[in-house]
Amino acid sequence: xxxxxxxxxxxxxxxxxxxxxxxxxxxxxxxxxxxxxxxxxxxxxxxxxxxxxxxxxxxxxxxxxxxxxxxxxxxxxxxxxxxxxxxxxxxxxxxxxxxxxxxxxxxxxxxxxxxxxxxxxxxxxxxxxxxxxxxxxxxxxxxxxxxxxxxxxxxxxxxxxxxxxxxxxxxxxxxxxxxxxxxxxxxxxxxxxxxxxxxxxxxxxxxxxxxxxxxxxxxxxxxxxxxxxxxxxxxxxxxxxxxxxxxxxxxxxxxxxxxxxxxxxxxxxxxxxxxxxxxxxxxxxxxxxxxxxxxxxxxxxxxxxxxxxxxxxxxxxxxxxxx
Numbered sequence: 333x334x335x336x337x338x339x340x341x342x343x344x345x346x347x348x349x350x351x352x353x354x355x356x357x358x359x360x361x362x363x364x365x366x367x368x369x370x371x372x373x374x375x376x377x378x379x380x381x382x383x384x385x386x387x388x389x390x391x392x393x394x395x396x397x398x399x400x401x402x403x404x405x406x407x408x409x410x411x412x413x414x415x416x417x418x419x420x421x422x423x424x425x426x427x428x429x430x431x432x433x434x435x436x437x438x439x440x441x442x443x444x445x446x447x448x449x450x451x452x453x454x455x456x457x458x459x460x461x462x463x464x465x466x467x468x469x470x471x472x473x474x475x476x477x478x479x480x481x482x483x484x485x486x487x488x489x490x491x492x493x494x495x496x497x498x499x500x501x502x503x504x505x506x507x508x509x510x511x512x513x514x515x516x517x518x519x520x521x522x523x524x525x526x527x528x529x530x531x532x533x534x535x536x537x538x539x540x541x542x543x544x545x546x547x548x549x550x551x552x553x554x555x556x557x558x559x560x561x562x563x564x565x566x567x568x569x570x571x572x573x574x575x576x577x578x579x580x581x582x583x584x585x586x587x588x589x590x591x592x593x594x595x596x597x598x599x600x601x602x603x604x605x606x607x608x609x610x611x612x613x614x615x616x617x618x619x620x621x622x623x624x625x626x627x628x629x630x631x632x633x634x635x636x637x638x639x640x641x642x643x644x645x646x647x648x649x650x651x652x653x654x655x
Contacts, residue, residue, distance in 0.1 A: 335359040340403035341368025351560035369512030384426035390433035399441035414473035422473035458621035461542035492565035499581035503555040529653040539610035550617040552581040555635035565629040581620025582636035
C-alpha cells in the first residue's frame with residue numbers, strides 16, 4: 333500500500349513515516365517545510381513540497397495512493413488564542429482541502445492526528461474517550477471541528493477514518509534515525525534540552541502551588557515511536573472498521589520537577605530553572621486512559637519510560653550541539 337503522509341517532515345510525522353516504511357508500506361511525504369525539516373526525510377520515501385492550502389497540489393500528490401495520514405496542523409495553543417484566523421485557515425480549511433482531494437482521488441482511508449486538547453479542563457482522571465469535549469484553547473477547538481468533519485464525511489461519502497488523540501508527545505527514535513529538531517519548541521522536554529545545551533539560560537517552571545505531589549503540573553508523556561506504531565495499527569484496522577477514535581497516552585503522570593531532575597541526572601548538566609507564575613488554563617493534572625487503544629488496536633506504550641524519553645531526546649541534541 334502507498335501512503336501519503338501529510339506533514340511527514342515534522343517531528344511526529346517523520347516518525348510515522350519511518351514506522352510505515354519499517355512495516356513495508358510505500359511512503360510519500362507531503363510537507364511545506366514551515367516547521368518540518370529535510371533532515372527528517374527518509375531516503376526510501378518520496379518527497380513532495382506542497383501546502384494543504386493548495387487543492388491542486390494535494391490532488392496531484394494523492395495520485396496512485398491508497399491512504400492518507402494527516403499531521404499537518406499548527407499546534408501552539410497560546411498562539412491559537414492570539415491568531416485564531418491562522419489556525420482556522422490552516423487546520424480546518426486545510427483539512428477540508430485534504431478530504432475533498434481524497435474524494436476526487438477515490439481514497440477512503442485516513443488517519444488523523446487529533447489531540448487531548450479537545451477535552452479541556454478534566455472533570456475526572458484518567459481521561460477516557462467518553463469525557464466531555466470542551467476545549468480551552470482554539471487549537472483544541474480546530475481538532476474537535478475536524479473530528480466532526482470526519483464523522484460527516486463518513487456518513488455522506490464513505491470515509492473510513494481514525495482520529496488519534498495524542499497526549500504529550502516526547503522522545504526520539506531510539507536508533508537516531510530521525511534527527512531534525514523542532515523549531516521554537518514550547519513543550520517541556522525540548523525546552524529542558526535547550527537549557528542543557530546552553531541555548532536557553534533557564535527553564536521556566538510555571539507554578540509550584542498546584543495540588544500535586546511536588547506542586548508542579550502533572551502530564552502524560554507518550555514516546556513518539558509509540559505514537560507512530562499506533563498510526564500503523566490504525567491504518568491496518570481501518571480495513572475492518574469505519575471509525576476509530578482513541579486516546580494515546582502512557583497512562584503515567586510525570587511532574588515538571590520529576591522530568592527536570594531526571595534530565596539533570598541523565599545529561600549530567602545543571603539545567604537552571606526558575607519558578608514563575610502559573611499560565612492561564614493549565615490544569616493541575618492530565619493523564620490518559622488508553623484502554624480503548626489497547627482493546628481496539630492491540631497497542632500499548634512500550635518506549636515511554638521517563639528515562640527513555642529523556643535519553644532518546646538527549647542523543648539528538650548531543651548530535652547537533654556536540655556536547
